[in-house]
Amino acid sequence: MIVGFALHNLFLVSKFMFWAYQNHLLHLLTVVAEDYPAGLHQIK
Incomplete structure (x- = not known):
């Protein structure tokens, strides 16, 4: 039992x-997917 x-x-x-x-x-995936384009934009 x-x-x-x-x-x-x-x-x-x-x-x-x-x-x-x-x-x-x-x-984590959704956060990365949302932040990734913004991060790329900042680099340029």
Whole structure:
């Protein structure tokens, strides 16, 4: 019973971590995509 509960929690935590990691990557990509043209414009 306790082992099953621990495994279930571990699964939920890993799923949440994966989701948070994906969201973080997406956020970084959108920030870079928005800032990149502005950065190029400043260099010129």
